[in-house]
Amino acid sequence: MARVSPPLWLAQPSRFAGIKRRPARLVLAGLALLILLSLSAIIAPSPPPASPDPAAADSDRADVLLYESIVAAVRGGGDYYSVAAQAQRSGGYPVRPFVTMRLPTLAIVQAALPRPVTILLLYLLCLAVLAAWYVQLGGVFARPPPRLIALALVGCGGMIFVQTNLVAFHEVWAGLLVALSLAVWRDDRWVEAVAIGACAMLIRETAALYAIVMALCALAGGHRREAIGWAVAFAMVGAAVTAHYFAWSAIILPSDPAGPGWSGLLGFGFFVKALSVTTALSVLPPWIAAPFVGFALFGWLAWRDPAATRVLGVLGAYAVLVSLFCRTDTYYWVLLVAPVSLVGLAFIPDALRDLYVAALDSRRITVTRSVR
Incomplete structure (x- = not known):
């Protein structure tokens, strides 16, 4: 085993402390590959750019304006499904299949x-997300x-979420709730995390992937009751989505346009680029922002804690989702994991130092025989 150095930032040694030389070199090679894959963001397709023309501001906010108009109509006494269908038709949005129409939860509450x-x-x-993560990270680092x-990295990942002009955007609320659910989760206290995760799913059904990952992690860790809790929450949301489908089918017309589908196959680089443009990394050139995303993902692997494993699993699942199914105009799917995405950078100093020490460890054990 390689020599173990005192932690730099962490209160406890990282996952790579004491790793042997060959595995350390393999991990560093894997990190190099991850950074190279992240750099593919430079050539990946870009989300639709915002127009520099102030007159086109409404066009840039078309989706938000659609949701705001639905909220206003429901506040005025309209039936959600009738006003949502009419708003999507008049705005040139697809109305089929039923997932093109958002669940009514957020609109009804805001109305x-x-x-x-x-x-x-x-x-x-x-503020609750920041406070919960401050508590979650208590004891993880050796100094304040x-x-x-x-x-601060939580804030950097969630900077877009404080924009009041996005208050009607479903991914904003769902992403914050996923971040809060992850922050309050503990091995011995999971009920709150399940309840908050269910709220996220009721606002945006794509948060169901988060619940699936959490349930699988619970099963893998032998937490059967927690896995049942996630399954119950998933079943409840499934019932709500089924009711949503039947309500949608009652107002659909044969002439309603259908969506283009979700088979973008844009690759991992697009996931990295989408995270870059929706977090504080947007102020950096793409060739600098992309490696930061790679290091942030790798950093979560360094924290030796079940919470880090779950965050990494959630980030990986959404990376696959966005890479395979996202289109350029649905890049906002990454908002479900953006608030927690950059926190992994805080674990990088200890991870790299431990891997460097182990990879360069040249100690040898020499066996000598003495003759008496």
Whole structure:
């Protein structure tokens, strides 16, 4: 076993502390490959750019304006499915299949509240995410500065979520709820995480992938009751989606346009680029931002804790989802994992130092025989 050096930032040694020389070199080779794959973001397709023309601002916010118009119509007494279908038809949006119409949860809740209250709730949710992650990271770092840096990275990943003009956007709320669910999860306290995860799924059904990953991790860890809890939450949301389907089918017309499908096959580079443009990394050139995403993903592997394993599993699952099924205009799917995506950078100093020490370890054991 390689020599174990005292941690730099972490309170406990990283997962790579004491690793042998050959495995360390293999891990470093894997990291190099991950960074190269991340750099494919440079040539990956880009999300639709925002127009520099102020007159085109409404066009850039078309999706948000659609959801805001639906909320306003429901607040005025309209039936959600009727007004949503009409709004999508008049806006040139597809109405088929049924998943092109969002679940009614967010629109109904926002229609029942004044807009300032909705914005206040959004800010409170953002603060709750930061506070929960501050608690989750307690004891992980040896000193307060690294812990605050990790918390700042949560903010860097979620900077887009405080924009009040996105308050009607479903992925904003679902992404914050997924981040909060991950932050409150513990081996011995999972009920809150399941309940918050169910709320995320009821707002945006693509959060179901998060619940699936959490259930599989619970099964793998021998936490049968937790796995049942996630299965129950998934079944409840499944019932809600089934009801949504039947309500949608009652208002659909043969002439309604169908969506283009979800088979983008844009690759891992597009996932990296989508994360780059929706987080604080958007201020960096793509050739710098892309490796940061790769290092952030790898960093989660360094924290020796079940919570890190779950975060890494969730990030990996959404990386596959976006790489295979996302289109350029649905890049916002990454918002479901954006708030937690960059926190892995806080674990990189210890990870790289431990791997470097192990990879260069040249100690040998020499056996000598003494003759008496």
